[in-house]
Amino acid sequence: MKKVRVIVRLRQGVLDPQGKTAEHALHSLGFEEVRDVRIGKYIELELDETLEADKLHEHVKEMCDKLLANPVIEDYEIVEG
Amino acid sequence: MKKVRVIVRLRQGVLDPQGKTAEHALHSLGFEEVRDVRIGKYIELELDETLEADKLHEHVKEMCDKLLANPVIEDYEIVEG
Numbered sequence: 001m002k003k004v005r006v007i008v009r010l011r012q013g014v015l016d017p018q019g020k021t022a023e024h025a026l027h028s029l030g031f032e033e034v035r036d037v038r039i040g041k042y043i044e045l046e047l048d049e050t051l052e053a054d055k056l057h058e059h060v061k062e063m064c065d066k067l068l069a070n071p072v073i074e075d076y077e078i079v080e081g
Numbered sequence: 082m083k084k085v086r087v088i089v090r091l092r093q094g095v096l097d098p099q100g101k102t103a104e105h106a107l108h109s110l111g112f113e114e115v116r117d118v119r120i121g122k123y124i125e126l127e128l129d130e131t132l133e134a135d136k137l138h139e140h141v142k143e144m145c146d147k148l149l150a151n152p153v154i155e156d157y158e159i160v161e162g
Contacts, residue, residue, distance in 0.1 A: 046117040
Protein backbone atom coordinates (compact mmCIF):
# COMPACT_ATOMS: atom_id res chain seq x y z
CA MET A 1 0.00 0.00 0.00
CA LYS A 2 1.32 3.45 -0.89
CA LYS A 3 0.36 6.60 1.00
CA VAL A 4 0.21 9.88 -0.94
CA ARG A 5 -0.79 13.23 0.51
CA VAL A 6 -2.31 16.12 -1.42
CA ILE A 7 -2.52 19.69 -0.15
CA VAL A 8 -5.23 21.72 -1.84
CA ARG A 9 -5.16 25.51 -1.33
CA LEU A 10 -7.24 28.39 -2.54
CA ARG A 11 -5.27 30.49 -5.04
CA GLN A 12 -3.81 33.79 -3.85
CA GLY A 13 -6.39 36.53 -4.36
CA VAL A 14 -9.36 34.17 -4.02
CA LEU A 15 -11.52 35.23 -1.06
CA ASP A 16 -11.49 32.69 1.79
CA PRO A 17 -14.69 33.24 3.84
CA GLN A 18 -13.93 30.23 6.06
CA GLY A 19 -10.48 31.63 6.79
CA LYS A 20 -11.87 35.11 7.48
CA THR A 21 -14.43 33.65 9.91
CA ALA A 22 -11.69 31.75 11.76
CA GLU A 23 -9.54 34.92 11.84
CA HIS A 24 -12.30 36.97 13.46
CA ALA A 25 -13.05 34.19 15.93
CA LEU A 26 -9.37 33.99 16.91
CA HIS A 27 -9.30 37.76 17.45
CA SER A 28 -12.37 37.53 19.68
CA LEU A 29 -10.55 34.82 21.67
CA GLY A 30 -7.74 37.33 22.24
CA PHE A 31 -5.19 36.14 19.66
CA GLU A 32 -4.47 39.62 18.30
CA GLU A 33 -1.24 38.49 16.59
CA VAL A 34 -3.22 36.66 13.88
CA ARG A 35 -2.90 38.62 10.60
CA ASP A 36 -4.40 36.07 8.15
CA VAL A 37 -5.91 32.58 8.10
CA ARG A 38 -6.23 30.45 4.95
CA ILE A 39 -7.98 27.08 5.17
CA GLY A 40 -7.42 24.37 2.54
CA LYS A 41 -7.80 20.59 2.29
CA TYR A 42 -5.32 17.95 3.44
CA ILE A 43 -6.08 14.71 1.58
CA GLU A 44 -4.52 11.35 2.44
CA LEU A 45 -4.80 8.71 -0.27
CA GLU A 46 -4.00 5.02 0.24
CA LEU A 47 -3.27 3.37 -3.10
CA ASP A 48 -2.57 -0.18 -4.22
CA GLU A 49 0.96 -0.37 -5.62
CA THR A 50 -0.20 -2.17 -8.78
CA LEU A 51 1.23 0.62 -10.96
CA GLU A 52 4.78 1.94 -11.50
CA ALA A 53 5.69 4.93 -9.33
CA ASP A 54 5.60 7.50 -12.14
CA LYS A 55 2.33 6.06 -13.53
CA LEU A 56 0.86 6.26 -10.00
CA HIS A 57 2.00 9.90 -9.73
CA GLU A 58 0.35 10.66 -13.07
CA HIS A 59 -2.88 9.05 -11.81
CA VAL A 60 -2.83 11.17 -8.62
CA LYS A 61 -2.39 14.27 -10.78
CA GLU A 62 -5.42 13.21 -12.81
CA MET A 63 -7.42 12.58 -9.60
CA CYS A 64 -6.63 16.15 -8.52
CA ASP A 65 -7.45 17.66 -11.92
CA LYS A 66 -10.71 15.75 -12.23
CA LEU A 67 -12.05 15.65 -8.67
CA LEU A 68 -9.96 16.58 -5.64
CA ALA A 69 -9.16 20.21 -6.59
CA ASN A 70 -11.21 22.87 -8.36
CA PRO A 71 -8.85 24.09 -11.11
CA VAL A 72 -10.59 27.46 -11.32
CA ILE A 73 -9.89 28.60 -7.74
CA GLU A 74 -7.53 26.03 -6.21
CA ASP A 75 -3.90 24.92 -6.54
CA TYR A 76 -2.67 21.52 -5.33
CA GLU A 77 0.60 19.98 -4.25
CA ILE A 78 1.30 16.23 -4.25
CA VAL A 79 3.46 15.04 -1.34
CA GLU A 80 4.70 11.42 -1.79
CA GLY A 81 5.35 8.94 1.00
CA MET B 82 5.41 38.12 9.81
CA LYS B 83 5.63 34.45 10.76
CA LYS B 84 3.88 31.69 8.80
CA VAL B 85 2.69 28.61 10.70
CA ARG B 86 0.84 25.66 9.17
CA VAL B 87 -1.56 23.37 11.01
CA ILE B 88 -2.72 20.00 9.70
CA VAL B 89 -6.01 18.86 11.23
CA ARG B 90 -7.01 15.20 10.70
CA LEU B 91 -9.90 13.06 11.77
CA ARG B 92 -8.76 10.51 14.35
CA GLN B 93 -8.25 6.91 13.21
CA GLY B 94 -11.55 5.05 13.57
CA VAL B 95 -13.69 8.16 13.10
CA LEU B 96 -15.91 7.76 10.02
CA ASP B 97 -15.00 10.15 7.19
CA PRO B 98 -18.11 10.55 4.98
CA GLN B 99 -16.39 13.19 2.82
CA GLY B 100 -13.46 10.82 2.26
CA LYS B 101 -15.77 7.91 1.48
CA THR B 102 -17.67 10.03 -1.08
CA ALA B 103 -14.40 11.04 -2.77
CA GLU B 104 -13.25 7.38 -2.76
CA HIS B 105 -16.43 6.20 -4.53
CA ALA B 106 -16.20 9.06 -7.03
CA LEU B 107 -12.56 8.19 -7.81
CA HIS B 108 -13.56 4.56 -8.37
CA SER B 109 -16.32 5.64 -10.77
CA LEU B 110 -13.69 7.69 -12.64
CA GLY B 111 -11.71 4.49 -13.09
CA PHE B 112 -9.07 4.91 -10.37
CA GLU B 113 -9.45 1.36 -9.01
CA GLU B 114 -6.13 1.52 -7.12
CA VAL B 115 -7.62 3.87 -4.49
CA ARG B 116 -8.05 1.93 -1.22
CA ASP B 117 -8.87 4.81 1.17
CA VAL B 118 -9.31 8.60 1.18
CA ARG B 119 -9.16 10.76 4.33
CA ILE B 120 -9.84 14.49 4.05
CA GLY B 121 -8.65 16.94 6.72
CA LYS B 122 -7.92 20.66 6.98
CA TYR B 123 -4.71 22.46 5.97
CA ILE B 124 -4.59 25.79 7.80
CA GLU B 125 -2.06 28.53 7.06
CA LEU B 126 -1.71 31.17 9.78
CA GLU B 127 0.15 34.47 9.32
CA LEU B 128 1.16 35.85 12.70
CA ASP B 129 2.80 39.07 13.89
CA GLU B 130 6.17 38.25 15.49
CA THR B 131 5.43 40.30 18.59
CA LEU B 132 5.86 37.25 20.82
CA GLU B 133 8.84 34.95 21.53
CA ALA B 134 8.95 31.81 19.36
CA ASP B 135 7.96 29.40 22.16
CA LYS B 136 5.19 31.75 23.39
CA LEU B 137 3.91 31.94 19.79
CA HIS B 138 3.94 28.13 19.55
CA GLU B 139 1.98 27.93 22.80
CA HIS B 140 -0.57 30.37 21.39
CA VAL B 141 -0.96 28.31 18.19
CA LYS B 142 -1.56 25.22 20.36
CA GLU B 143 -4.25 27.15 22.24
CA MET B 144 -5.82 28.30 18.95
CA CYS B 145 -6.05 24.64 17.87
CA ASP B 146 -7.44 23.45 21.20
CA LYS B 147 -10.02 26.24 21.36
CA LEU B 148 -11.08 26.68 17.73
CA LEU B 149 -9.21 25.17 14.81
CA ALA B 150 -9.56 21.49 15.77
CA ASN B 151 -12.38 19.56 17.42
CA PRO B 152 -10.61 17.72 20.28
CA VAL B 153 -13.28 14.99 20.38
CA ILE B 154 -12.75 13.68 16.82
CA GLU B 155 -9.68 15.44 15.45
CA ASP B 156 -5.91 15.45 15.95
CA TYR B 157 -3.68 18.33 14.85
CA GLU B 158 -0.04 18.84 13.94
CA ILE B 159 1.72 22.24 14.01
CA VAL B 160 4.27 22.73 11.21
CA GLU B 161 6.49 25.83 11.77
CA GLY B 162 8.00 28.02 9.02
